[in-house]
Amino acid sequence: MRSPRLIEIDQQGPAGRHADLLRDLTASPALVSPKYFYDALGSSLFAAITRLPEYYPTRTEAAIFARHVDEIATQLPTGLTLIDIGAGDCEKAARLLAPFAVGSYVAVDISVDFLGDSLTRLQLQHPDLPMLGVGTDFSQRLRLPLEIGDGQRLLFYPGSSIGNFTPAQALDFLHQLRQATQGGGLLIGVDLLKPVAVLEAAYDDPLGVTAAFNRNLLRHLNQLIGSDFVLADWQHVAFFDRAQSRIEMHLEARRSLKVLWPGGERAFATGERIHTENSYKWRAEDFAALLSAAGFSRIRRWTDERAWFAVFLAQA
Ligand SMILES: C[S@@+](CC[C@H](N)C(=O)[O-])C[C@H]1O[C@@H](n2cnc3c(N)ncnc32)[C@H](O)[C@@H]1O
Structure with a gap:
């Protein structure tokens, strides 16, 4: 049997990724690219979705x-x-x-x-x-x-x-x-x-798998930038925006809190969101x-x- 060969092409490097993530996390409103959903656990959660x-x-x-x-x-x-x-x-x-x-x-x-x-x-x-x-x-x-x-x-x-x-x-x-x-x-x-009801149900299932997939992004960020996101402080939010014809996914702070990472921090007010995905x-x-x-x-x-x-x- 052949073995599949695996080639890695890292176009950005860890320092570039780190800088991009901090820029987006400290933006107003905060955002994180959906590509960060996909560590190994995130990929398994997507397969479950x-x-x-x-x-x-x-x-x-x-x-x-x-x-x-x-x-x-x-x-x-x-x-x-x-x-x-x-x-x-x-x-x-x-x-x-x-x-x-x-x-x-x-x-x-x-x-x-x-x-x-x-x-x-x-x-x-x-x-x-x-x-x-x-x-x-x-x-x-x-x-x-x-x-x-x-x-x-x-x-x-x-x-x-x-x-x-x-x-x-x-x-x-x-x-x-x-x-x-x-x-x-x-x-x-x-x-x-x-x-809209069909669209929104697909991104906010009652079992909470999509919510887990969304929150797992914070766990991944903690690994990538050494931040101290507490997952229980964050709530999954998904809705359809008719004007833009897209589902938006966010993580919403359940209370006023501060997230720290080596060399930086960001305060979030209760209800403030991190925009994690669009799906047009x-x-x-x-x-x-x-x-x-x-x-x-x-x-x-x-x-x-x-x-x-x-x-x-x-x-x-
Ligand atoms: C929504 S899933 C789709 C998976 C599968 N193709 C399917 O249709 O079920 C998106 C896939 O693209 C990968 N992906 C997301 N952003 C990426 C990026 N910027 N570069 C490479 N792969 C990416 C994810 O790891 C994930 O496996």
Whole structure:
């Protein structure tokens, strides 16, 4: 059996990360990039979220693939290199490897330890398929290593992770994805507008898994910058902002408090928030237009019966 190789590309370095985090934590209002959700525990908590009855995106996207995978496969060359951007547990790609007759698989993720474990498990199921893990943070620039080779590429960006970007940032990231395809294709999952109650339940489940995922970010920060966040002081808040067409997640101070870290501190009043995530919800036509604006063509899309989620295939 092959062993998956893991390459790490640290574009920013610990000092740069530290400086960015302190800048954002001391901003008004305070914010933290959602990429910091994903230490190994955060990645496991996200995998748990995808199994919640309220979290419709994963199930709905999987149903679209189950129904249309053969039709999508007819649009693709065989033996392609599938590059999974933000691969997480690699489960979505795992279901596409055989139907797409994938020649090699590349999984890219910031959560390096979790990625290594996911890839090792996947390799057991596909002992002869060449696999490569790339541990990197693509939030500033998507950089892929030469080791990927020059096979025909299909970039895979499922789960509506594109929704974490503002529309302007999403356009910029789609440009980067198009470049990274090297003339190949992009297969991307996008969450669509739907009743607010459905949206809000998906980001605030009664079991509290999403709340734990959100609060785990403070535990991760304590490790990264040596801060003394007390998790019990912070409450999970999630709501849909119609004007911006996005779910916002925040952590709200339950009391007036001060957070300390080596060389600094920040006071928070009762009810003051740290903004931790946006998840934009798109109209399918608007997202198709965004793909065109980023230079993609031959855009095809598939949705579920309720039109809650869309999968787009586009050529660079
Ligand atoms: C919402 S999860 C989606 C996971 C999986 N693709 C799915 O659809 O279920 C986002 C994934 O992207 C990764 N990620 C988030 N921000 C990232 C960044 N800036 N650079 C690299 N990976 C990132 C996370 O570690 C996580 O695995």
